[in-house]
Amino acid sequence: MRTRYRTGAWSAGLALALAIVVLLSASIGPVDIDLPVVAMATLNAIGIPSSVSASVDTTTLVGVAVPAPDLAISYTYLFSFSIPAKSELIVRELRLPRIVLGAVVGFALGTAGAVMQGFFRNPMADPSIIGVSTGAAVGAVATIAFPLAIPFGLQTAAFVGAVVTAFAVYLIATENGRTPVATLLLAGVAIQTFLGAVVSFLLLQSGESLEQAVYWLMGHLSASGWDEVEVTLPVVAVLFVVLVPFARDLNVLMLGEEDAQTLGIPVEWTKRVLLAVSSVLTAAAVAVAGVIGFVGLIVPHVMRLLVGPDHRILLPTSALAGATFLVATDTLARAGPQELPVGIVTAALGAPFFLLLLVRREVHEL
Amino acid sequence: MTDLLSVEDVTVGFGEAAILSDVSLAVDAGAFVGLVGPNGAGKTTLLRAINGVLELDTGSVHVQGDAIEECSTREWSQRVATVPQDTSVSFAFRVEDIVEMGRTPHRSRSQFGSTETDRRQIADALDRTDTTQFRERPIDELSGGERQRVFVARALAQDTPLLLLDEPTASLDVNHQVEILGLVRDLVGEGRGALAAIHDLDLAARFCDRIALLHDGSIRAFGSPEDVLDPAVLDEAFATRTAVSTNPVTGSPTVTARSTRDDGDRRVHVLGGGRLGARAIATLDAAGHTVSAGVFRGGDVAAETAATLGVSPVTTPPTGEVGPGAIARAHELADEADVVVLADVTVGSRQWVLDVAESAPAVVLLEDRPIEDRVLAGERARARYETLRDRGHLADIESVPLAVAEAKRELERFADD
Numbered sequence: 193m194r195t196r197y198r199t200g201a202w203s204a205g206l207a208l209a210l211a212i213v214v215l216l217s218a219s220i221g222p223v224d225i226d227l228p229v230v231a232m233a234t235l236n237a238i239g240i241p242s243s244v245s246a247s248v249d250t251t252t253l254v255g256v257a258v259p260a261p262d263l264a265i266s267y268t269y270l271f272s273f274s275i276p277a278k279s280e281l282i283v284r285e286l287r288l289p290r291i292v293l294g295a296v297v298g299f300a301l302g303t304a305g306a307v308m309q310g311f312f313r314n315p316m317a318d319p320s321i322i323g324v325s326t327g328a329a330v331g332a333v334a335t336i337a338f339p340l341a342i343p344f345g346l347q348t349a350a351f352v353g354a355v356v357t358a359f360a361v362y363l364i365a366t367e368n369g370r371t372p373v374a375t376l377l378l379a380g381v382a383i384q385t386f387l388g389a390v391v392s393f394l395l396l397q398s399g400e401s402l403e404q405a406v407y408w409l410m411g412h413l414s415a416s417g418w419d420e421v422e423v424t425l426p427v428v429a430v431l432f433v434v435l436v437p438f439a440r441d442l443n444v445l446m447l448g449e450e451d452a453q454t455l456g457i458p459v460e461w462t463k464r465v466l467l468a469v470s471s472v473l474t475a476a477a478v479a480v481a482g483v484i485g486f487v488g489l490i491v492p493h494v495m496r497l498l499v500g501p502d503h504r505i506l507l508p509t510s511a512l513a514g515a516t517f518l519v520a521t522d523t524l525a526r527a528g529p530q531e532l533p534v535g536i537v538t539a540a541l542g543a544p545f546f547l548l549l550l551v552r553r554e555v556h557e558l
Numbered sequence: 559m560t561d562l563l564s565v566e567d568v569t570v571g572f573g574e575a576a577i578l579s580d581v582s583l584a585v586d587a588g589a590f591v592g593l594v595g596p597n598g599a600g601k602t603t604l605l606r607a608i609n610g611v612l613e614l615d616t617g618s619v620h621v622q623g624d625a626i627e628e629c630s631t632r633e634w635s636q637r638v639a640t641v642p643q644d645t646s647v648s649f650a651f652r653v654e655d656i657v658e659m660g661r662t663p664h665r666s667r668s669q670f671g672s673t674e675t676d677r678r679q680i681a682d683a684l685d686r687t688d689t690t691q692f693r694e695r696p697i698d699e700l701s702g703g704e705r706q707r708v709f710v711a712r713a714l715a716q717d718t719p720l721l722l723l724d725e726p727t728a729s730l731d732v733n734h735q736v737e738i739l740g741l742v743r744d745l746v747g748e749g750r751g752a753l754a755a756i757h758d759l760d761l762a763a764r765f766c767d768r769i770a771l772l773h774d775g776s777i778r779a780f781g782s783p784e785d786v787l788d789p790a791v792l793d794e795a796f797a798t799r800t801a802v803s804t805n806p807v808t809g810s811p812t813v814t815a816r817s818t819r820d821d822g823d824r825r826v827h828v829l830g831g832g833r834l835g836a837r838a839i840a841t842l843d844a845a846g847h848t849v850s851a852g853v854f855r856g857g858d859v860a861a862e863t864a865a866t867l868g869v870s871p872v873t874t875p876p877t878g879e880v881g882p883g884a885i886a887r888a889h890e891l892a893d894e895a896d897v898v899v900l901a902d903v904t905v906g907s908r909q910w911v912l913d914v915a916e917s918a919p920a921v922v923l924l925e926d927r928p929i930e931d932r933v934l935a936g937e938r939a940r941a942r943y944e945t946l947r948d949r950g951h952l953a954d955i956e957s958v959p960l961a962v963a964e965a966k967r968e969l970e971r972f973a974d975d
Contacts, residue, residue: 437667437668441662448644454638456635457631458630501650
């Protein structure tokens with residue numbers, strides 16, 4: 193009862209914070225737009241999918257025509273405030289896609305971070321600990337260095353690189369159907385180091401596209417549109433819904449795997465599900481936004497200090513706080529005279545904050 | 559009737575590395591079985607084989623007739639609850655959250671909060687383990703003993719017919735040791751079964767209906783505490799010398815481990831009974847000496863102590879003259895001894911105590927009462943006692959082993975010269 197109440201209260205509060213940050217962020221930019229106009233433009237942009245039609249197109253890949261599914265989604269819009277067309281265009285087509293994608297990516301990283309820290313029983317774990325981000329980087333940088341002519345080529349390559357890496361790390365660390373988390377961690381570190389070398393090599397080969405590759409590696413939300421949101425949002429939403437029923441299992445797992453087993457948790461199966469879901473979640477985020485550090489580490493950590501270790505509260509609050517944090521930092525990243533990759537901002541803000549927690553002994557258990 | 563828990567021919571780990579080999583054990587509903595044995599005997603391994611954490615290499619484990627391999631993890635956890643040995647938690651879960659986790663086997667994944675049954679079980683478990691006052695506290699702020707009780711509460715909330723406890727009293731104060739084991743006794747009285755690894759043999763004897771002695775991965779003895787706590791059985795398992803007597807308060811067997819330290823073949827004979835004699839015998843025995851004692855009157859506390867430690871004392875009836883046979887036996891033992899200890903001896907008219915002491919090569923004296931109260935046989939006896947005192951070593955009870963060692967060394971030096 194108490195848990196349900198606390199979860200509801202915290203989630204509502206954070207959702208409100210997210211809404212405020214989204215509106216503020218949408219009002220900030222080279223063109224000044226008043227908040228009420230921003231609010232109306234944002235409400236106008238809220239669409240509910242009303243019909244989906246699928247057709248098969250053909251795409252030319254390496255000179256061969258390949259069939260590619262093409263989903264056309266039509267939306268019903270709930271609001272239609274009348275506002276200046278120019279303002280509506282700026283908010284709806286330039287600022288909102290980026291903000292919404294930032295929120296989705298932050299939501300995914302916050303969730304995956306909370307799951308990974310519980311899974312590894314280690315507050316220093318973050319979604320990239322088993323090599324997901326580095327795997328994505330290999331895919332992305334390879335596509336930048338050697339471009340492929342497929343839609344979402346870079347994102348697809350990054351996603352595939354991330355998932356394949358996570359799966360490889362899992363296979364390496366598994367013996368006789370058991371995957372000790374310590375082995376998983378070590379295998380992740382080793383694979384990350386190896387893939388780091390691959391990324392460096394690819395960067396050397398990338399020639400003129402070096403700058404683009406480095407920019408991707410730093411993590412960014414620029415050049416994002418509704419197309420990315422359309423793919424990422426449903427994936428993240430579905431995976432989050434899959435994770436929520438595991439909140440209690442995560443709590444029990446934090447007491448240790450042996451305890452969890454005696455309390456009726458099928459430990460290895462649960463670990464596989466959690467690992468797979470959080471890896472795909474991270475991969476989906478990293479594929480569209482590049483390597484954004486510290487969100488998955490710091491957000492769940494701070495939330496644990498605030499709401500306690502119970503994942504029934506920690507999971508939704510970390511997700512919402514991750515979304516809020518990333519939208520806010522991305523606003524900072526693009527508000528300055530020169531736009532910065534958001535990964536720089538999250539790391540630059542996150543690391544000192546983490547050190548502060550460390551010095552104040554708020555973070556001590558490992 | 560089928561047993562609640564039946565373990566048959568369980569082997570864990572193959573060949574020479576077998577941690578458990580062919581272990582069979584049964585726990586009835588309503589029985590509290592204690593698992594004792596030296597460290598590394600396989601007590602924890604056996605519990606982990608029963609609760610499903612370890613896979614069996616051979617053999618079978620059944621609870622209420624269901625085989626472990628035919629139950630899912632969840633189904634098994636509705637039958638067997640475990641109180642782990644290590645209760646350290648590095649995350650700040652509230653005590654109530656921890657106890658609530660005990661309800662995990664009874665909940666579906668989609669259930670977010672607690673049902674009425676859940677809440678009742680949790681409140682009941684907190685209440686019975688006397689942890690209700692901690693319910694809001696973070697678990698990592700509790701002491702080891704308090705945490706232990708919280709984990710017992712978690713196992714209670716799990717509401718299973720079988721309870722496994724791995725060293726439930728290891729980190730508890732003596733009052734909570736008794737409380738927790740008393741609680742387990744009560745639960746067992748309600749028709750559950752309990753199997754607990756307990757390293758304290760006295761506690762096991764006091765609270766358990768049956769005791770299984772595990773040594774080197776197999777059951778060496780299984781039966782009532784009186785049968786299992788037999789010095790001959792214990793000595794082999796624990797590789798020490800033990801003495802078993804009856805605890806005067808609880809009436810259950812109590813085990814005293816004795817030193818196996820062997821300081822050469824130092825033989826000591828203790829003369830003089832009473833409290834000081836009893837303590838001298840126990841102290842010297844603990845220090846590794848081979849002790850003989852007597853003559854004691856029947857019913858003397860020193861005679862009982864000697865008997866407990868496996869020393870058969872020379873005794874004589876409580877009243878009347880000390881028989882010539884007993885005195886002759888005392889002479890024999892004293893002659894075989896290196897050192898004779900006079901523990902606050904009383905010298906009667908026949909002065910046989912002085913006869914025995916004077917024939918000994920070395921004498922250590924313990925004194926409590928004044929000489930005039932003890933040496934009652936006139937000036938002559940008094941003079942003899944003073945002479946013994948001059949050539950012997952005076953000691954108090956703490957320094958008796960030291961004084962004996964000193965006396966023995968002097969003796970050896972004298973022999974070398």
